[in-house]
Amino acid sequence: MRRVFVPLALLVTPLLSACAAQQVAEPGYAAPVSLPSGPPKLIVAISVDQYSADLFAQYRSHYRFGLARLQQGAVFPSGFQSHAATETCPGHSTLLTGDHPARTGIIANTWYEPGGPRGTKPIYCAEDDRNPDSTARNPVVSAYHLKVPTLGEYMKAADPRSRNVAVSAKDRAVMMMGGHTIDAAYWWKGAGFVTLAGRDLAPSAVAENAVVTTTLKTGAPALAAPAWCQSADHAVALGKKGNTGQFRFALPAVGSEANAPDFFRISPRMDGATVDLAERLVDEMGLGKGGAPDILSVSLSATDYIGHATGTEGVEMCIQMAELDKNIGRLLDHLDAAGIDYMVVLSADHGGLDTPERLDEQALPRAVRVDPALTPDALSKAVAAKTGIKVDGPLLLAEAVFGDFYVNRAVPAAQRPAVIQALVATVKANPQVAAVFTAEELAKTPMPTGNPQDWTLKDRARASFDPARSGDVVILLDRAIVPIPEPMPGAYIATHGSAWDYDRRVPMLFWRKGLPAFEQPQPVETVDIAPTLAAILGLTLPDGTFDGRCLDLDGGSGNTCAK
Numbered sequence: 001m002r003r004v005f006v007p008l009a010l011l012v013t014p015l016l017s018a019c020a021a022q023q024v025a026e027p028g029y030a031a032p033v034s035l036p037s038g039p040p041k042l043i044v045a046i047s048v049d050q051y052s053a054d055l056f057a058q059y060r061s062h063y064r065f066g067l068a069r070l071q072q073g074a075v076f077p078s079g080f081q082s083h084a085a086t087e088t089c090p091g092h093s094t095l096l097t098g099d100h101p102a103r104t105g106i107i108a109n110t111w112y113e114p115g116g117p118r119g120t121k122p123i124y125c126a127e128d129d130r131n132p133d134s135t136a137r138n139p140v141v142s143a144y145h146l147k148v149p150t151l152g153e154y155m156k157a158a159d160p161r162s163r164n165v166a167v168s169a170k171d172r173a174v175m176m177m178g179g180h181t182i183d184a185a186y187w188w189k190g191a192g193f194v195t196l197a198g199r200d201l202a203p204s205a206v207a208e209n210a211v212v213t214t215t216l217k218t219g220a221p222a223l224a225a226p227a228w229c230q231s232a233d234h235a236v237a238l239g240k241k242g243n244t245g246q247f248r249f250a251l252p253a254v255g256s257e258a259n260a261p262d263f264f265r266i267s268p269r270m271d272g273a274t275v276d277l278a279e280r281l282v283d284e285m286g287l288g289k290g291g292a293p294d295i296l297s298v299s300l301s302a303t304d305y306i307g308h309a310t311g312t313e314g315v316e317m318c319i320q321m322a323e324l325d326k327n328i329g330r331l332l333d334h335l336d337a338a339g340i341d342y343m344v345v346l347s348a349d350h351g352g353l354d355t356p357e358r359l360d361e362q363a364l365p366r367a368v369r370v371d372p373a374l375t376p377d378a379l380s381k382a383v384a385a386k387t388g389i390k391v392d393g394p395l396l397l398a399e400a401v402f403g404d405f406y407v408n409r410a411v412p413a414a415q416r417p418a419v420i421q422a423l424v425a426t427v428k429a430n431p432q433v434a435a436v437f438t439a440e441e442l443a444k445t446p447m448p449t450g451n452p453q454d455w456t457l458k459d460r461a462r463a464s465f466d467p468a469r470s471g472d473v474v475i476l477l478d479r480a481i482v483p484i485p486e487p488m489p490g491a492y493i494a495t496h497g498s499a500w501d502y503d504r505r506v507p508m509l510f511w512r513k514g515l516p517a518f519e520q521p522q523p524v525e526t527v528d529i530a531p532t533l534a535a536i537l538g539l540t541l542p543d544g545t546f547d548g549r550c551l552d553l554d555g556g557s558g559n560t561c562a563k
């Protein structure tokens with residue numbers, strides 16, 4: 001843990017005026033808008049999982065509720081999850097630490113330590129694998145692998161009265177945004193919210209679970225598609241497996257379908273329940289009303305689940321965009337009604353790409369599914385055939401058809417370079433592969449700086465490379481190669497994870513009552529969020545604490561980054 005110093009300056013924004021914030025009128029010149037004085041009492045950090053800058057651009061004019069309000073603040077439409085491994089866990093690990101995955105240590109959702117006690121079995125990013133009861137598939141949830149503190153932890157170190165609370169459908173989002181020292185942590189498991197081992201559910205979580213249980217039991221009707229969803233409302237065939245594009249999230253009652261909880265999870269209702277629980281925790285814990293600022297992290301996962309199950313350009317995502325707007329609006333209205341002085345940041349863990357079948361129909365015929373020759377199993381066999389090296393079990397350990405590949409340590413050390421060489425040669429010969437890097441190469445590459453839009457593929461891979469955890473080889477697929485060989489309609493047809501900007505670019509929105517509105521279209525980074533909020537809070541941290549930089553949210557001659 002790096003040291004945290006007690007804040008010296010509490011006032012980080014100039015006191016231009018004591019009067020309340022005014023809405024900017026148009027046309028003509030608006031009266032000067034006063035910046036709120038002093039740090040907010042509550043930071044609300046919202047991650048909309050898989051909310052790409054492309055989705056934001058496509059739907060931003062339709063928002064009427066929470067997402068309309070957040071566009072009245074400081075809008076950065078081109079925030080970058082700058083690294084190559086655009087998965088959930090690395091992405092969430094950047095949001096409130098201010099660091100790239102190379103420094104957070106969260107290089108992927110799942111990795112291997114072939115020379116360690118797990119051997120050929122994977123390690124999950126949000127588990128404590130020292131616990132013998134923990135496995136990657138059924139983890140003892142923990143932030144153990146996160147190598148740096150989160151903003152909530154810096155706040156608690158500065159003033160122990162600060163509360164650090166995180167809620168999501170995903171355990172890894174909670175652990176990465178909350179961190180090691182967390183006052184309340186809730187995520188979805190099976191058919192309700194759960195918490196850390198050894199802790200009891202708070203009454204608010206018990207109450208929310210009761211509501212969810214009733215909904216699951218009775219089912220719920222289809223959700224209406226707004227008129228602006230009409231152009232997205234048509235079926236797209238997914239080979240022989242079925243189709244996508246017209247599902248409206250009707251929730252079958254328990255008993256009528258075996259997987260009713262999944263119909264709930266992969267729907268806007270999952271975000272609704274997450275917001276409900278966040279509101280209950282705000283009330284129960286009195287967040288934003290204590291002696292020091294609190295932080296509430298809310299990761300809304302439904303956009304990601306819906307993107308995976310139905311793609312990003314169908315009526316399903318369109319309905320989700322409308323419901324997301326309402327759910328965020330409801331949360332903000334709740335905080336307003338409670339009279340809390342809060343500041344919101346909204347961003348995403350990564351972006352996403354639509355299903356290739358619809359991309360093909362919609363003017364992007366070069367989008368295709370990945371060549372099955374690139375699966376870890378196929379590559380293991382190809383490399384074994386090429387080198388004549390065989391071991392018990394797979395030659396190569398990997399979780400996906402891209403990213404980190406590890407040589408099984410059953411291969412004698414002297415033979416590993418030959419395996420690596422053969423793997424690199426095999427994948428380089430495949431036209432679907434954009435770049436292949438060895439760990440040795442990436443270790444020698446300096447950490448990239450400057451505009452993330454202009455980073456090379458190697459720079460992007462370097463930003464999510466950790467020599468202690470990354471693979472012996474890192475494989476990056478070409479643009480618009482969807483790394484799902486066979487679509488599973490309603491579950492998994494489209495994804496993210498690439499080094500391309502459709503997966504790297506996400507919106508970054510900051511809003512607080514009275515914060516002047518401005519839009520900065522130039523690229524910024526999600527690692528800039530923590531230093532920006534730290535300055536607003538008046539946290540004094542040593543230089544070099546963050547990979548990111550403070551963004552001045554004043555929008556005028558003042559400077560919210562000034563010490």
Ligand SMILES: [Zn+2]
Pocket residue numbers: 050088304305308496
């Ligand atoms: Zn995802």
